[in-house]
Structures are given as C-alpha cells and as structure tokens.
Amino acid sequence: MLSRVADSLYWMSRYLERAENTVRQLDVTMSLMLDTGGTSAEQRWRRLLASLGKPAGLEWNGDLEAMTSALVFDSLNPASITFCVNGARENARQVREEISSEQWQRLNRLFHQVHAPGAQEQFASNVNDTLASILDGIHLFKGVSDTTMIHSQGWQFIRLGRYLERAYASATLLEVYQPDLLHLAEGDTTGYQYLELVGLLRCCTSFEAYCQVYTADLTPDRILEFLLLNRDFPHAIRYSVDCLNDSIESIQRTGGRRPPEELTAGIGRLHAMLGYTSITEILSGNPSAFLHTIREQCMRIHEYIYRYYVHYSIQSALSV
Amino acid sequence: MSAGPPMELDTLFGDYLLDHAFDEMREATGEVRPHYRALAETLARLPHDELQRRKQSADLAFLTQGITFTVYGRDEGTERIFPYDLLPRLITAQEWDRIERGLTQRITALNLFLRDVYSDAKILKDRIIPRELVYSCKHYRRQMRGLQVPRNVYIAVVGSDLLRLNTGEFVVLEDNLRVPSGVSYMLTNRRVMKRTFPRLFTSYGVRPIEHYPQLLLATLRSLAPEGRPEPNIVLLTPGVFNSAYFEHTYLARQMGIDLVEGRDLVTHDNVVYMRTTDGLKRVDVIYRRVDDDFSDPLVFRSDSSLGCAGLFNAYRAGNVTVSNAFGTGLADDKAVYAYVPRMIRYYLGEEAILPNVETYLLSEEKERRHVLANLDKLVIKAVGESGGYGMLIGPHSTAAQREEFARQIEANPRNYIAQPTLDFSRAPCLVNDALEPRHVDLRPYILFGDKVNIVPGGLTRVALEKGSLVVNSSQGGGSKDTWVLQQ
Numbered sequence: 084m085l086s087r088v089a090d091s092l093y094w095m096s097r098y099l100e101r102a103e104n105t106v107r108q109l110d111v112t113m114s115l116m117l118d119t120g121g122t123s124a125e126q127r128w129r130r131l132l133a134s135l136g137k138p139a140g141l142e143w144n145g146d147l148e149a150m151t152s153a154l155v156f157d158s159l160n161p162a163s164i165t166f167c168v169n170g171a172r173e174n175a176r177q178v179r180e181e182i183s184s185e186q187w188q189r190l191n192r193l194f195h196q197v198h199a200p201g202a203q204e205q206f207a208s209n210v211n212d213t214l215a216s217i218l219d220g221i222h223l224f225k226g227v228s229d230t231t232m233i234h235s236q237g238w239q240f241i242r243l244g245r246y247l248e249r250a251y252a253s254a255t256l257l258e259v260y261q262p263d264l265l266h267l268a269e270g271d272t273t274g275y276q277y278l279e280l281v282g283l284l285r286c287c288t289s290f291e292a293y294c295q296v297y298t299a300d301l302t303p304d305r306i307l308e309f310l311l312l313n314r315d316f317p318h319a320i321r322y323s324v325d326c327l328n329d330s331i332e333s334i335q336r337t338g339g340r341r342p343p344e345e346l347t348a349g350i351g352r353l354h355a356m357l358g359y360t361s362i363t364e365i366l367s368g369n370p371s372a373f374l375h376t377i378r379e380q381c382m383r384i385h386e387y388i389y390r391y392y393v394h395y396s397i398q399s400a401l402s403v
Numbered sequence: 404m405s406a407g408p409p410m411e412l413d414t415l416f417g418d419y420l421l422d423h424a425f426d427e428m429r430e431a432t433g434e435v436r437p438h439y440r441a442l443a444e445t446l447a448r449l450p451h452d453e454l455q456r457r458k459q460s461a462d463l464a465f466l467t468q469g470i471t472f473t474v475y476g477r478d479e480g481t482e483r484i485f486p487y488d489l490l491p492r493l494i495t496a497q498e499w500d501r502i503e504r505g506l507t508q509r510i511t512a513l514n515l516f517l518r519d520v521y522s523d524a525k526i527l528k529d530r531i532i533p534r535e536l537v538y539s540c541k542h543y544r545r546q547m548r549g550l551q552v553p554r555n556v557y558i559a560v561v562g563s564d565l566l567r568l569n570t571g572e573f574v575v576l577e578d579n580l581r582v583p584s585g586v587s588y589m590l591t592n593r594r595v596m597k598r599t600f601p602r603l604f605t606s607y608g609v610r611p612i613e614h615y616p617q618l619l620l621a622t623l624r625s626l627a628p629e630g631r632p633e634p635n636i637v638l639l640t641p642g643v644f645n646s647a648y649f650e651h652t653y654l655a656r657q658m659g660i661d662l663v664e665g666r667d668l669v670t671h672d673n674v675v676y677m678r679t680t681d682g683l684k685r686v687d688v689i690y691r692r693v694d695d696d697f698s699d700p701l702v703f704r705s706d707s708s709l710g711c712a713g714l715f716n717a718y719r720a721g722n723v724t725v726s727n728a729f730g731t732g733l734a735d736d737k738a739v740y741a742y743v744p745r746m747i748r749y750y751l752g753e754e755a756i757l758p759n760v761e762t763y764l765l766s767e768e769k770e771r772r773h774v775l776a777n778l779d780k781l782v783i784k785a786v787g788e789s790g791g792y793g794m795l796i797g798p799h800s801t802a803a804q805r806e807e808f809a810r811q812i813e814a815n816p817r818n819y820i821a822q823p824t825l826d827f828s829r830a831p832c833l834v835n836d837a838l839e840p841r842h843v844d845l846r847p848y849i850l851f852g853d854k855v856n857i858v859p860g861g862l863t864r865v866a867l868e869k870g871s872l873v874v875n876s877s878q879g880g881g882s883k884d885t886w887v888l889q890q
Contacts, residue, residue, distance in 0.1 A: 086678040087667050177643050180652040180662050236680060338681035392680040397669050400683045 084236045088178045090393045092237050095174035095190075096244030102167035103221045104252045105135060109154055109164075110214045111282045120275050134259040134286075138162030151210065156203055164217060165197050183231040186224065193220035236337055239330040243388060246330070250323035250353075251381040256286055257310060258374040264303040265370070280306060287318040307370070308362035320377060321357040327384065328354055334392075346387040353380045415446055417837035420829075425569045426840055427492060427830035438495050438888060445603050446490075446838075454833060458489050461595050485588055486881035488832040491596060492843060492863040493607075499859055499887045502565065502573055505757030506847060507855045508747060510561055513578060513734045514851065515750040517557040520733065521547045531749050532742045536766070539817055540739065540786075542581075542732025544695060546702055550719055552728050553626045554852070559726040560619070560690075561849040562586070562861075565757070567828035574758050575743075576825075576844065580735040581727065582692050585882075586848050587650035589862045590615060590657075592884040608889040610859040615848065616657035622852035623688045626724045634687035637663045637677065641693050641709045651692055665693070670713030673720040688724045689714075695729050737786040737820045738764055763821040765812055774821040775812065778805045781821045783812070796872060798824055824872070830883065832865060842866040844874050845885065859887035 112131045116124055128143045128150065140160050141153060157163045172194045175182055196202070197217065206213040225245075232238050260283055267276055280301040284290040287310055296313070297305050313319035328350050335342055356376070365373050421429060428439040435443045446454070465487070494502075519526050520537055527534045537543060562583030564576040593612055597604055620636065627634035640651040642664050655662035667677050668686065676683035696703050698710040717723045733739065741762040744755040763770040763781075774781055778797055785793030795808045812819050829840035847861035863883040864874035874880040 084680050085661055085663060085667050086680055087664065088661075089680045179649075180656040240680075334680065340681045393678075395678075395682075397671065397683070400678075401671060 084240075086393045086395075088181050089236065089240045090389075091174040091178045092181065092240045093244040093388070095171045095178075096241040097248040098167045098171035098174065099221055099224065100245045100248040101252070102164045102171070103218065104249070105154065105162065105164050105167065106214050106218050106221070107288065108134060108256070108286050109151065110211070110218075111285045113151070113210055113214075115278060115282045118275065118278055122275075122279070130259055134256040135162055136255055148207065152203060152206070155206060155213075156197070168194055168197050181237055183227065185227040185231045189220070189224040189227050193217070193224065196220060236334055239334050239337075240392075242326060242330045246323040246326040247381055247385060247388075249318065250320050250327070251378055253287060253310060253318065253320050253323070254374050254377040254381065256283075257307065258371060258378070261307070261370055261374065264307070265366075267303060277301060284310075289316060289318050292316050292318075304362055304366060307365070311365070312357055312360075312362060314358075324350065324353045324357055343387065343391050346384065346391060349380055349384045349387060353377065353384075356380075415443075415838055417839075419831070419838055420840055423569055424826045424840075424842075425567055425571055425828035427567075427828055427843065428840075438493050441606060442491070442493065442603065445600070451836075454489070455836065457599050458833060461487075461489060461599050464595050464598070465591070486867055487588070487592060487595075488841075488865050488867070488881055488883045489599065490831055490833055490838075491600070491884045491886045492830050492845075494845075494860075494885060494887045496888055496890055498573070499610075501756060502845075502847065503857050503859075505573070505575075505755070506563055506849055506857060508751065508753060508756055509563070509575065509578070509743065510558065510849050510851055510855055512747040512750050513561075513580065513743065514555070514557055516746050517728070517731060517734050518552070518555050519750075521557075521730065522549060526746070526749055529749070531745055532739070536738055536742075536817075537733065540733050540736045542695070542730065542736060544730030544733075546715065546719075547728070547730040551721065553628065553721075553724050556626055556726075556851055557728040557731050558734070559622050559626060559851050561851065562846045563849065565845045565847070566760070566825060567845075569826050569828075572758070573845075574760050576760055577737065577740060578735045578743075579846075580731040581694065582647075583846075583848070584647040584650055584692075585846060585862045585864075586615060587653040588882050589848065589860065589885070590653075592862075592882060593860075596884040604886075607886060609886040610889055612858040612860045615858045616654060618850050618856055618858065619654070619690070620658045620660070622850045622856065623690055623724075623726060625852035626726055627687050628721055628724055631687045635677075635685060636688040636690065637661045637686055638690045639663055639665070639668075639693050639698075639710075641665075641697065645692075647692065654690075660690075665697075665708065665710045668711035668714070670711060670717050673713070673717045673722050675711065675714060675717045675723045686723060688726065691725050691727065695732065698725075698729065737762075737784050738766070738817065741820070760822050760825065765816040765819045765821060770821075771812065771816055775809055778809060780824060782824050783808050783819055783821050785818055786820055794873075796824065799872075827872075830863070830865070832867070832883075834869075839869070841869070842872055842874065843883065860885040 108131055112127050115122075116127060124147065125143055125145070132138065132141055132143065138160065141150070141162060144150065153160060153163065155164045158165045158169060160166060172190050175187060175190050179187060202213070228238070228241060232241075263279075264283070280303070281290055284293050284301075284306060289310065293301075293306065293309050296309060309316065310319055312321050314321055314325065316322055331342055331346065331350060356373075419429070421431065421433060427436075428443070429435055465485070516526065526532055527537060558580045560583060562579040562585065564579070565573045566576050567573050589612065623636050624634055627636075636658075637660055638651055638655045638658075640648060640662055642648070645651070651662055661677065663677055669676050669678065669683065675686040675689070677686050691698065693709055697707040699712060699714040700707055700710060701712050702715040703710070714723070714725070715729070718725050718729075741759065741764055744759055747753055747755045763774050765771045765774060774783070778795070779800070781797045783795040783797070788794070795804060797805070827842055827844065830843045831838040832841045842865070844864050845861055846864060847857055850856040863885045865881045865883055866872055866874045867881045
C-alpha cells in the first residue's frame with residue numbers, strides 16, 4: 084500500500100477518534116455541571132481542558148457558552164470537534180479510491196452536519212442532542228468501516244490510528260483524574276463523589292461495562308484497574324495496546340517486511356507493562372509516572388510508525 | 404401513487420424550436436426520426452410527473468456518489484455536481500461505423516505525425532506542414548527528439564470532439580491528445596440511465612461501454628517496458644485540487660491500480676519507484692493525468708512539485724512507460740489541427756473520412772485580415788488552450804471583448820485561429836416539464852495500444868443554457884448518455 088495512503092487512513096482515523104473523545108468528555112462535563120454542589124464549574128472546565136491535552140487558545144474565561152461553542156465549532160482550533168471532523172474528511176478525500184463509498188458517504192454526512200447553516204444555533208438550544216447526533220455519525224462511520232472495507236493493510240492502519248489515539252487519550256484522562264481519585268474522602272454520603280466517579284467512567288463509555296465486572300460498587304482502585312488493565316473492554320488501555328500489537332503483526336504478515344526492532348520493542352514494552360503489572364503494584368509505586376510512561380511510549384510508537392512506514396529514507400529502503 | 408394522465412407528444416414538444424440547425428430527434432418537417440420513435444413514444448406514455456420523478460432519483464444518485472468536478476477561476480471555486488440531461492442521445496449503427504472508421508484513421512495518422520516529427524521530420528522536409536508552425540508550438544518538446552517510444556505509441560488515450568453540421572455530417576472540431584477527461588461521466592451516466600429507463604434501454608439494443616476501464620488497463624499493459632511481464636501500472640494525478648480528481652479516483656478504483664501523486668514517486672538509477680508501506684516498489688507504466696509542464700521539475704517546469712524529479716530520464720532510459728507520451732500536445736495544437744487532413748493523405752494515402760472544420764490560421768497575413776474584419780461572425784480560439792478557456796464567440800461577444808482579442812491577435816498571431824460560428828446539431832433535453840432542443844457535441848474516447856479501440860459511444864456534452872454554443876463542463880455545460888444502437 085502507498086505510504087501516503089496509509090498515512091491518510093491513519094490520520095483520518097485518529098482525527099475521528101479524537102473528535103469522539105472530545106464529544107464524550109464535553110458531554111460528561113456538561114451533565115456533571117447540572118449538579119451544582121461539589122466541584123465548581125471552573126474546576127471542571129480546567130480538568131476537561133487538561134484531559135484534552137491543554138489545547139492552545141482555549142483558556143477558561145468564565146463564559147461557559149462561548150467556551151463550549153469554541154470547543155465544538157471553532158474550526159481554527161485544533162482541539163475542536165469541527166477541526167477534527169474536517170481533518171478526517173480531508174484525509175479521506177485524498178484517498179477516496181481506497182475507502183468504500185459507504186465510508187465516504189457517512190463521513191461526508193458528518194462533515195455536512197457540523198457545517199450545516201444553523202448548526203450553532205441548534206447546538207445552543209440543545210447541547211445534548213447535537214453531541215449525541217455527532218457521536219452517532221462517528222459510530223456509524225466506524226461501523227461501516229469495519230463492515231464495508233477489506234480488512235487488509237489499509238484497514239489495519241485505520242485501527243492503528245484509532246487505538247493509538249485512544250490509548251493516548253485515556254492515559255491523559257487518567258493522569259489528570261488520578262490525584263483527585265486517590266484522595267477521595269472515605270465514606271462520602273453526599274452522592275457528589277459517586278457522580279464524579281460515574282462521570283469518569285462515562286468519559287470512556289465504560290460505566291455499564293464496569294458494573295458488569297465489579298457491580299455498581301465504585302472504588303477508585305477498581306476503576307483504575309478496569310480502565311488500565313482490562314483485556315476485554317475496548318476502551319481499556321491494555322485492550323488498545325493489544326490491538327496495536329495485532330495490527331502491526333498483521334501488516335507485517337501481508338507486507339513481508341519485518342518491522343524495526345524499536346517498533347516491536349516499543350509496543351512489547353507497553354504490552355508487558357499492562358499485562359504483567361497488578362493494580363496494587365501500580366498504586367504502591369508512582370501511578371502518575373506510570374501513566375506518563377504510557378503516554379510517552381504512545382508518542383514513540385507513533386514516531387516509529389511514521390518513520391518506518393511513511394517517511395523512510397530512500398537509502399534505507401534501497402539497501403534492503 | 405397518484406399518476407396523472409399521460410402526456411401527448413404535442414404537449415411534450417411544446418414550443419420545440421426547429422430551424423436550420425440539425426435536430427438529432429426530428430426531421431425539419433417536425434417528424435420524429437425513425438430511431439428516436441421508441442423514445443418519443445415512451446416519453447409520451449409516461450404519466451405526467453413521472454419524468455420529473457425519475458430526474459430527481461437520478462439527481463440523487465449523482466449527488467450521493469459525489470460525482471463532481473472543480474471549477475477554476477471562481478472564488479467559491481470548489482466541487483460541483485456534473486450537470487446532466489435525462490434523455491439519451493441516440494446514434495445509429497451506420498452513423499457509428501463511419502465515426503469509428505474516421506477516428507481510427509485520424510488517430511493513426513496523428514500518431515504517425517508525432518513519431519515523424521520527433522524523429523526524421525519528413526513531413527516538414529516535404530513541406531506538407533510549415534516547419535515554423537511545429538517548432539513554434541508551445542507544446543513541442545525538443546527533449547522527445549530521437550526518443551524511442553514503446554510500440555511507437557505516443558497517444559494511448561485520446562478524446563476527439565465531434566460536431567454534427569446541418570447537413571447531418573459529423574466533423575472533427577478538435578482532438579485532445581494530452582490528458583483528455585470526461586470518461587468517468589460517460590460511465591456513470593450509463594449506470595444511472597440504466598436504472599432510470601431500464602425497459603427502454605433493453606428495447607433499444609444499446610452497445611455496451613462498461614468495459615472501458617478494462618480496455619484502458621489492457622492498453623496500458625500492452626505498452627509496458629520489455630521484460631516486465633507483470634507490470635505495476637499506476638495513475639498519476641496532480642492531486643485532490645485538480646478539476647478531474649473525481650475521475651482519477653474513479654478510474655484507479657475501476658482498474659484496481661494505485662492512484663499516485665508525484666510525492667509518492669522517487670527515481671533511483673533511472674528506475675521509478677513508489678513509496679509503499681512495504682518499502683519501494685518499482686513502477687512500470689504510468690497513466691499520466693498531469694500535464695507535461697508539471698511532470699518532471701528537472702526537465703520541464705522547475706517550480707512545480709506535482710511531478711517526480713528524474714521521471715523523464717527514467718522514461719528516456721526505457722525503464723518506465725508514460726502514457727500519453729510527452730509532447731503530444733503538439734498534434735492537438737489548434738493551428739496544427741488545420742493540417743490533419745493533409746497528414747492523413749501524406750501518411751496513409753487516404754482522404755479524411757471525418758472532415759475538419761474550416762480553420763483560418765492567423766499567422767497568414769491574408770487570412771488574418773479577413774478574420775479581423777469579421778470578428779463578430781467568427782469563433783476565435785487560442786491554439787494551446789482547452790476546456791473553453793481563451794475563446795471568443797463572435798456573435799455573442801461585446802465590442803470591448805472583440806477589441807481585446809484583436810489586440811492580442813495582432814500581438815501574437817501564431818497563438819490564435821478562427822473558425823466560422825458553427826450551427827451544430829441540437830438534441831432534445833428535459834427542461835422543466837417539456838422537451839427543448841440544446842446544442843450537443845460528441846466526445847468518443849479512443850484507446851491505442853496493440854490496435855485502436857473505441858468503445859461505442861462517448862460523452863455527449865450539452866450546452867444547457869438556451870441558445871448557448873459552449874458545451875465545456877468548465878463553462879456551464881452538461882452531459883447526456885450516448886446510446887450507440889446495435890442496428
């Protein structure tokens with residue numbers, strides 16, 4: 084597969100995953116703010132912005148409506164949902180012959196949805212519905228991607244983009260929440276704390292899945308364990324890393340070229356970190372550093388993918 | 404479903420204009436031509452709203468498939484749906500036979516001309532075509548001199564524009580020998596039409612065109628360099644901002660080949676490679692949809708990054724086939740065009756089966772004086788332009804426009820030609836609820852590999868605006884499906 088095409092598919096997918104993450108976190112923050120006790124609006128927004136990676140040009144200024152609108156519609160801000168959707172569509176447009184018509188139509192529809200005249204007014208009058216319908220659009224796209232596209236290299240690059248972005252975003256989110264999480268007062272009965280914990284789980288669409296595994300008894304260590312180490316839940320970091328591993332292996336199988344040591348080692352290290360460490364060990368050590376390492380590893384893996392599959396030097400390719 | 408009463412033929416025709424121009428559907432007396440009768444009867448039988456309903460469902464098919472093109476030179480200048488008309492244009496087997504023979508003859512001669520000019524230049528030595536006309540052409544590429552081209556095929560893909568005059572005779576208006584476009588609209592039109600008029604289509608016995616991508620692939624494969632039995636064939640596009648990008652993606656998908664941009668290609672030791680996730684992969688045949696100028700910054704325009712540095716040397720070394728060859732624009736120069744019938748006589752010893760349109764060369768003093776005196780009656784064209792750019796239509800022009808063109812002609816006469824304003828044929832189109840005649844041309848697509856291959860049909864382009872003579876999609880033209888009949 085052409086390197087440029089692989090790169091575009093990868094970024095199309097990363098951008099959509101990023102948009103989805105932003106939609107969910109914004110949605111959770113907005114609904115938590117309905118309960119005015121406990122954490123203040125300012126604190127929540129600072130936390131939201133931190134877990135989105137502290138995007139430049141978005142500082143809490145007290146104007147809730149303007150902030151929300153910017154995070155959704157400001158097409159010049161790289162953190163906004165619109166920016167991500169634009170990025171995904173632009174990448175898709177450049178590899179129009181590689182993706183299925185269904186994928187293209189879905190993505191096109193999503194694009195026109197955020198750009199429709201009146202979209203901002205509609206959003207202002209009903210935030211939840213708008214966010215929900217954007218989320219629907221993204222889900223539909225992912226669905227048709229999996230069902231209408233041949234599962235060869237191109238699809239694997241889509242998966243690489245999706246799971247790398249997801250692992251990175253989840254690690255960022257947990258790193259931001261983790262200090263608060265570990266210092267919760269014992270035996271809180273006001274219910275605010277419970278809401279916070281549900282909010283964190285919902286940021287990763289994992290509340291219901293969590294309950295199935297641990298019951299509705301929400302404790303910080305279990306939540307961390309679930310979101311970090313669960314091997315069966317698609318939004319757990321370990322699951323994402325396993326998928327990265329699968330995809331790289333599959334790309335190697337179809338391409339016949341061995342990935343470089345550093346790439347397999349990078350993924351292998353993450354895989355081992357998450358597969359062979361218990362939550363007790365993590366908590367007794369330095370959880371913040373642990374999460375930080377995951378993020379760093381993700382960035383490195385991205386770099387290796389780019390250097391090895393997309394932007395390799397001609398000399399190195401000719402000497403093989 | 405509510406169905407109104409069927410339309411009568413008279414209501415259908417309404418104020419249908421019939422004058423001295425040839426009408427594809429009706430005789431001068433108003434009678435429907437025999438091969439159009441089944442179509443007319445079907446239309447007359449349809450319930451009142453049915454045509455509009457079918458039009459809407461066909462519109463939707465184009466829209467959701469994103470069949471678009473890009474218009475340059477406008478601020479909003481972005482994607483637009485390619486406008487089309489619902490009614491097919493019919494061509495009888497007999498008419499097609501003549502077109503096919505005429506185009507085969509013409510393309511064969513044009514290819515021989517290119518080969519000759521870039522090798523011995525006999526036709527110039529024999530003074531059939533003036534030397535300065537060829538060497539002053541801006542599409543002449545001296546780099547092609549003495550270069551051996553695979554199978555001696557310079558023009559593998561051609562689209563020639565035909566018009567039908569009021570005598571009923573088809574003439575060639577121009578040849579597109581560089582990167583002719585529009586074939587994807589021919590193919591998508593057909594797909595939509597088969598769904599819109601399934602029964603009518605069957606009853607007519609229309610010759611198929613759907614195998615065009617396969618023929619194109621076979622043509623490109625036949626031109627692969629020696630010793631490359633499983634050639635890697637790619638389509639080279641300028642990228643997503645090109646007006647024909649939709650077509651590039653469409654053809655690449657239909658042929659199952661990679662769509663590459665210049666930045667995907669690298670050359671090493673005069674071999675072209677593409678960057679893939681599995682490393683560098685050798686490229687054997689390039690179906691080039693990038694103009695000469697932008698193909699290789701080392702040889703042509705150095706400020707362009709659309710092509711691939713070193714491509715031309717790899718081509719010269721015979722390690723990669725590029726189709727069409729470089730420098731083919733020489734033979735579709737509108738001044739060289741005037742000499743095509745003489746070329747046919749010179750190389751093939753035959754008379755042209757499809758005649759040319761009468762053409763004045765403005766570099767000739769006498770003809771120039773005549774043209775400048777009659778600017779309001781003639782069509783002036785810049786010789787190296789295409790797509791309807793750089794054109795003056797005398798009868799529809801303002802005095803200021805004519806003055807401007809006169810000035811440009813005086814400044815650079817070699818750059819312009821003039822032709823009479825042609826009364827070319829009209830075909831019925833669906834306008835609101837009635838049929839109205841609009842001017843049409845015909846662009847068949849010719850493939851030239853082992854031999855000349857023409858899929859029966861082509862793109863019928865329509866000047867959708869009433870009275871307009873401009874059919875170019877970049878200038879508000881549309882298209883129709885073209886049905887070549889078995890009988």
